Amino acid sequence: MKSGTVTDVAQREETTPVVSEKLVGKRRAGDSFFLGLSTTAAASIMVILAGVAIFLILKGLPAITANWETNGDLAGYQNKHWGTFWNYVAPMLWGSIWSGLIALILGAPVAIGIALFISHYAPRRLASALAYVVDLLAAVPSIVFGLWGVIVMRPFLLPLAEFLNQYFGWIPLFQGPVSSTGSTMLAGGVVLAVMILPIITALTREIFLQTPRLNEEAALALGATRWEMIRLAVFPYARSGMVSAILLGLGRALGETMAIALIISPSLLFSVALLTDGYNSQTIAGNIALNFPIATDIQRSALIGTGLMLFVVSLAVNMIARGILGRSERKARTSPKIGKRV
Amino acid sequence: MTAVTPAPTTAQPMSLTSGQLPRWIEPVLATGTAVVVAAVLLVIQLFNPAVWLVLTAVVYLIAVGIGSSIVEGRRKAVDRIVRGLVVCAFVLAVAPLISTVWTVVAQGLKVVNWDFVTKVGGTVFDPNTLAVTNTPGALQAVVGTLIITGIAALISVPIGILAAVYLTEYAQPNNPMRRTVTFLVDVMTGIPSIVAGLFAFSLMALIVGPKAFSGFSASIALCVLMIPIVIRSTEEMIRLVPNELREASLALGVPRATTIIKVVLRTAASGIVTGVVLAVARVIGETAPIFIAASFTDNFNANPFNGPMQTLPVMAYTAYSFPGKDIEASQAQAWGAALLLVIVVVIFNLIARIVAKAFAPKSR
Numbered sequence: 001m002k003s004g005t006v007t008d009v010a011q012r013e014e015t016t017p018v019v020s021e022k023l024v025g026k027r028r029a030g031d032s033f034f035l036g037l038s039t040t041a042a043a044s045i046m047v048i049l050a051g052v053a054i055f056l057i058l059k060g061l062p063a064i065t066a067n068w069e070t071n072g073d074l075a076g077y078q079n080k081h082w083g084t085f086w087n088y089v090a091p092m093l094w095g096s097i098w099s100g101l102i103a104l105i106l107g108a109p110v111a112i113g114i115a116l117f118i119s120h121y122a123p124r125r126l127a128s129a130l131a132y133v134v135d136l137l138a139a140v141p142s143i144v145f146g147l148w149g150v151i152v153m154r155p156f157l158l159p160l161a162e163f164l165n166q167y168f169g170w171i172p173l174f175q176g177p178v179s180s181t182g183s184t185m186l187a188g189g190v191v192l193a194v195m196i197l198p199i200i201t202a203l204t205r206e207i208f209l210q211t212p213r214l215n216e217e218a219a220l221a222l223g224a225t226r227w228e229m230i231r232l233a234v235f236p237y238a239r240s241g242m243v244s245a246i247l248l249g250l251g252r253a254l255g256e257t258m259a260i261a262l263i264i265s266p267s268l269l270f271s272v273a274l275l276t277d278g279y280n281s282q283t284i285a286g287n288i289a290l291n292f293p294i295a296t297d298i299q300r301s302a303l304i305g306t307g308l309m310l311f312v313v314s315l316a317v318n319m320i321a322r323g324i325l326g327r328s329e330r331k332a333r334t335s336p337k338i339g340k341r342v
Numbered sequence: 343m344t345a346v347t348p349a350p351t352t353a354q355p356m357s358l359t360s361g362q363l364p365r366w367i368e369p370v371l372a373t374g375t376a377v378v379v380a381a382v383l384l385v386i387q388l389f390n391p392a393v394w395l396v397l398t399a400v401v402y403l404i405a406v407g408i409g410s411s412i413v414e415g416r417r418k419a420v421d422r423i424v425r426g427l428v429v430c431a432f433v434l435a436v437a438p439l440i441s442t443v444w445t446v447v448a449q450g451l452k453v454v455n456w457d458f459v460t461k462v463g464g465t466v467f468d469p470n471t472l473a474v475t476n477t478p479g480a481l482q483a484v485v486g487t488l489i490i491t492g493i494a495a496l497i498s499v500p501i502g503i504l505a506a507v508y509l510t511e512y513a514q515p516n517n518p519m520r521r522t523v524t525f526l527v528d529v530m531t532g533i534p535s536i537v538a539g540l541f542a543f544s545l546m547a548l549i550v551g552p553k554a555f556s557g558f559s560a561s562i563a564l565c566v567l568m569i570p571i572v573i574r575s576t577e578e579m580i581r582l583v584p585n586e587l588r589e590a591s592l593a594l595g596v597p598r599a600t601t602i603i604k605v606v607l608r609t610a611a612s613g614i615v616t617g618v619v620l621a622v623a624r625v626i627g628e629t630a631p632i633f634i635a636a637s638f639t640d641n642f643n644a645n646p647f648n649g650p651m652q653t654l655p656v657m658a659y660t661a662y663s664f665p666g667k668d669i670e671a672s673q674a675q676a677w678g679a680a681l682l683l684v685i686v687v688v689i690f691n692l693i694a695r696i697v698a699k700a701f702a703p704k705s706r
Contacts, residue, residue: 315529
């Protein structure tokens with residue numbers, strides 16, 4: 001949300017006259033029609049979201065409740081005996097969360113750094129152009145990042161992978177055998193990190209810009225250097241916003257399909273290994289993309305069931321993030337607006 | 343910061359300014375480091391742009407840290423190091439962008455020409471000679487992309503704009519439905535795109551049976567992703583319309599609906615169109631939902647209600663992941679499709695910018 005719109009709305013809300021019943025004339029047909037139309041459109045949002053949940057459940061339930069030992073297509077699906085749906089989905093759920101966490105660890109500090117650069121370091125005149133450049137990252141289709149990761153990022157990270165394994169191989173993260181192709185969790189994580197940069201940057205930038213001007217100037221006037229000012233005035237103000245921006249980045253990373261499906265060579269197991277190509281955890285989205293076209297009906301139902309789990313997890317992450325953001329926005333709206341940057 | 347340091351008791355004359363490095367020190371030092379590191383790398387014959395950039399950054403940060411802490415003190419040194427780090431972060435984001443665009447253009451230009459856009463490509467099996475020939479071409483994918491995205495836009499834009507009108511013009515701020523819908527729209531922007539594809543597939547599978555793959559199904563998946571984007575941008579644009587315009591129109595006795603259509607929406611039109619075009623550009627590159635809902639095919643299919651349909655992003659994915667006999671040719675197809683996709687996205691972004699510039703309401 002652009003800064004300033006909040007105040008506009010607040011003003012309008014104040015000036016909207018309270019019309020008493022008697023003054024309202026008779027409703028014109030066109031008026032009620034348009035009101036009905038737009039209300040229906042708004043209500044359709046609820047219908048769509050509910051529909052997504054309902055249809056995924058309807059299609060996924062047969063596989064979730066099926067007996068995976070006896071069902072011909074599910075027993076030994078993807079070369080393992082799962083027993084139940086939950087045993088099947090658990091390693092992939094771990095893989096999704098794990099790859100998302102790696103992307104966050106790599107991407108979030110950089111994203112916040114960029115946001116700081118644009119909001120507090122870059123010359124004012126350049127700032128909007130620089131912000132546009134970062135937004136361009138969001139415009140690049142994910143498939144293009146995936147292909148780029150395959151031919152550029154995989155070979156690029158190989159020397160780093162060998163170095164890490166040679167000297168830090170005793171840490172489980174960097175255990176061998178090191179991949180020779182580069183189809184590693186590390187490469188996937190780096191590409192995911194690039195893809196979540198723009199969303200985290202855009203949100204944190206807006207929040208940094210909303211820091212009360214007076215707080216910043218007070219810190220500077222007391223002799224703080226720019227970094228101390230940021231630590232004392234900007235970060236405390238923006239903390240909850242930063243947390244929710246990072247969570248939204250996680251949500252984005254969880255659902256990212258193509259980069260993972262193209263880059264990582266996966267297997268369905270619990271693993272934290274970053275540098276191998278036989279022991280990468282598979283993600284839910286990647287697994288669906290790789291197996292959906294060749295699946296039978298009940299196998300598709302199993303894949304849809306895993307998709308339902310992904311939906312639930314990312315819905316939870318997004319709701320928490322929006323909840324935190326909403327609370328901090330309400331706080332900002334009620335706090336005095338003196339000295340607010342416009 | 344917490345403890346007050348006792349006033350210095352030395353006899354030397356007090357100065358109000360502490361030691362300071364000259365203003366130009368940072369750019370000069372950075373350039374100097376870059377040159378020195380490049381020279382060293384060239385001498386030991388290990389030159390590589392990535393290594394060069396990383397080493398330059400590390401050496402510069404150490405140098406500026408040490409230099410500044412000697413002359414200016416620890417606090418200033420930390421400040422300068424953070425400034426350096428923040429610039430590094432920005433470079434770190436721009437590097438993949440440039441690398442990606444460069445790779446796509448370099449790889450794609452090998453196959454993309456007018457024939458690639460206007461011919462149906464794929465593998466052709468000749469039963470007489472048993473030879474499989476690969477013809478480069480992406481017409482089926484271009485047509486599929488335009489049809490699927492077009493239908494998605496036709497459905498999403500009216501719903502999105504009307505819902506935004508409800509949220510901004512009709513609903514009172516504390517209306518529970520308004521609050522729910524606003525929250526759900528936020529949440530909806532975070533739905534994983536592949537889940538949207540699974541939703542569309544499940545829906546169609548329950549309606550038309552097992553052969554559920556179709557272009558229309560992919561359009562439905564894209565709608566789930568596009569509607570919240572349209573609502574968000576339209577809402578913001580409507581909020582920018584000054585309240586005086588509404589009040590003037592209502593005071594003249596113009597009905598509410600007419601006021602909204604002729605005054606509010608017309609004033610915000612350029613912004614709304616920009617938002618819609620950007621939303622189209624956003625969903626046109628979606629791969630996973632289209633792949634799930636419309637599957638893929640090498641055949642030309644322009645009927646969105648019948649059978650699998652090829653699109654550019656899916657073509658790039660399948661040609662790379664499930665290559666034909668001739669792997670080189672398949673990969674070339676993939677890069678060609680990727681370049682076409684990037685070109686389409688760039689065109690849509692340019693249209694959005696032009697619309698925003700050209701039709702912006704004249705300010706006083």
